[in-house]
Amino acid sequence: MPEPRILPYSRVVAQDELKLALELHHVVPRIGGVLMAGPRGTAKSTLVRAFALMAHGELPVTLPINATDDRVVGGWDLDALIRGEPRPQPGLLEDAADKGLLYVDEVNLLDDHLVDIILDVAATGVLSVQREGLDTAKYLSFGLVGTMNPEEGGLRPQLLDRFGLMVTAETLDATARHLLLRTVLDFELELEREDSAWLSAARRDDARTRDRLTAARRRVRDVDVPDHVLELCARAAERTEAVGQRGEIVAVLAARALAALEDADRVTPGHLRRVLPMALRHRRPEAVHGDTFDWEPDDEARLQDLFEV
Numbered sequence: 001m002p003e004p005r006i007l008p009y010s011r012v013v014a015q016d017e018l019k020l021a022l023e024l025h026h027v028v029p030r031i032g033g034v035l036m037a038g039p040r041g042t043a044k045s046t047l048v049r050a051f052a053l054m055a056h057g058e059l060p061v062t063l064p065i066n067a068t069d070d071r072v073v074g075g076w077d078l079d080a081l082i083r084g085e086p087r088p089q090p091g092l093l094e095d096a097a098d099k100g101l102l103y104v105d106e107v108n109l110l111d112d113h114l115v116d117i118i119l120d121v122a123a124t125g126v127l128s129v130q131r132e133g134l135d136t137a138k139y140l141s142f143g144l145v146g147t148m149n150p151e152e153g154g155l156r157p158q159l160l161d162r163f164g165l166m167v168t169a170e171t172l173d174a175t176a177r178h179l180l181l182r183t184v185l186d187f188e189l190e191l192e193r194e195d196s197a198w199l200s201a202a203r204r205d206d207a208r209t210r211d212r213l214t215a216a217r218r219r220v221r222d223v224d225v226p227d228h229v230l231e232l233c234a235r236a237a238e239r240t241e242a243v244g245q246r247g248e249i250v251a252v253l254a255a256r257a258l259a260a261l262e263d264a265d266r267v268t269p270g271h272l273r274r275v276l277p278m279a280l281r282h283r284r285p286e287a288v289h290g291d292t293f294d295w296e297p298d299d300e301a302r303l304q305d306l307f308e309v
Contacts, residue, residue, distance in 0.1 A: 007187050009054035010205035012047050013180040014170050020258075021167045021278055022051045023209075025143060027216045027257040031164035031250055032123050033144035035107070035282065037293050038169025044147040048103050054206040055213060056100035060145070061092055063104045063118070072114055073127060093118070093127055096142040107146035108153050115155070118144065119162040150293065161243070164250045165275075166282040168293055212261065220260035225252060225267045232269055232306055236276055239302040242283040251279035273307050 012019070021034045036044045052060040063072070074091035096102035102122075107115060121127045122144040128137045146163065148155070160166075172180065190196040230252065237248040252267075254275035259267045277295040287293050 004049070004053065004059055005191060006049045006053055006059075007046055007184070008199070008202035008206050009047075009050040010209060011183055011187065011202050012043060012050055013183055014172055014176045015043060015047055016170070017167045017278070018044070018047055018169060019051075020274075021165045022047070022145065023213060023261060024254045024257040024275065024278075025145075025165060026051075026055055026213050027220055027260055028253050029141065029143060031253050031257070033119065033146065033163045033165070035160070035163035035166045036145065036147045036169065037150050037166065038147075039149055039151060042169035042171075044169055045103075045105060048101075048145050048147070052099075052101045052103070054210055058099055060101035060103040061096040061099050061142075063092055063102065063110070065106055065109055067092065067110070067114065069114070069117075072117060093121055093140055093142070094138070096144075097140040099142075101143040101145065104144070104146040106148060106152070108148040108150075108155050112156060112159060115159050116162075119159065123162065157243070160282050160287070161246055163282070164246075165254060165278040166293065167278055168281075168295075216257065216260035216263075220257055223256050223259045223264065223266060225256055229255070229267050229269060229272055233272055233276075235306055236272075236303050237280060239306070240276075240280050240284050240299060242280050243285065244283065247280045247283040251276055254279055269307055273303075276303065 009019075018036055021036075025031045025034050036048075038044055049059055052058065070089075070091065072091050073093060074089055093102065102118070104110065104115075104118065121140060122142065125139055125141055126137060127140050144163075154160070186198060190198040193199075233248045233251050233255075237245075237251070242248065251272060255267045255271040258271045258275055259265075262271075264271070277299070281287060281293055281295050281299075284299070
């Protein structure tokens with residue numbers, strides 16, 4: 001099978017917050033999914049595919065926008081059924097469990113009930129199918145990444161809250177745009193070479209990242225979370241008026257994952273501070289009502305004195 005023409009993860013320019021969210025979720029899948037927001041052409045899809053190749057060795061299972069219930073959760077193999085041989089056919093969620101990652105592009109344009117099913121299975125790890133003569137329950141584990149362009153519509157607050165982390169794509173300045181152009185042109189050229197030093201170096205960097213993620217995933221349970229960090233998290237959620245309690249739970253899980261990635265023995269306020277925007281931005285009242293997902297200076301100001309040394 002030919003190698004996918006996807007830019008190596010280590011060579012994707014900028015978008016550091018998006019990368020960090022993917023890595024944290026890989027270390028602690030219980031975070032419950034990553035939602036990436038941003039306009040078209042901001043490398044969201046490229047980044048997700050590059051991450052999947054780096055972390056899992058293959059492209060993610062991608063959910064088409066016109067997917068049916070049967071295609072998502074599974075059903076009967078119609079060809080076999082016509083022959084009088086009833087045989088269950090796995091859906092995309094089972095494929096994602098085999099390959100490691102489910103990617104839902106333009107998740108805000110997908111039918112709400114399908115999004116609800118996907119988020120429920122991702123959160124509980126259980127796929128229950130009870131329809132048309134099928135009555136099965138399977139245990140599944142997969143990473144979940146959704147992307148959306150807010151200009152094309154939003155998600156209901158109940159669905160928005162089910163994504164553990166939310167990040168917004170970075171707007172590149174002229175320097176970063178220049179680097180991106182250079183990188184894409186170099187990548188296209190190096191693909192044509194039989195023995196490319198550029199690609200070999202990129203693959204080595206990807207392998208080092210994969211090893212770092214694997215090590216962090218293995219040791220994250222041993223990372224201590226002091227009670228004063230939990231108190232800080234609760235106060236931060238209160239200050240930002242986060243709706244519900246899922247935000248602070250996810251923030252603690254993400255902070256622990258970050259500490260593990262940095263080879264720390266315990267979570268510090270600094271770890272928590274870095275992940276709070278990802279865990280809380282889509283749970284503030286203004287985001288719940290569809291006004292904005294941006295983490296503004298006012299949000300920073302609300303938290304400043306909590307983290308002053």
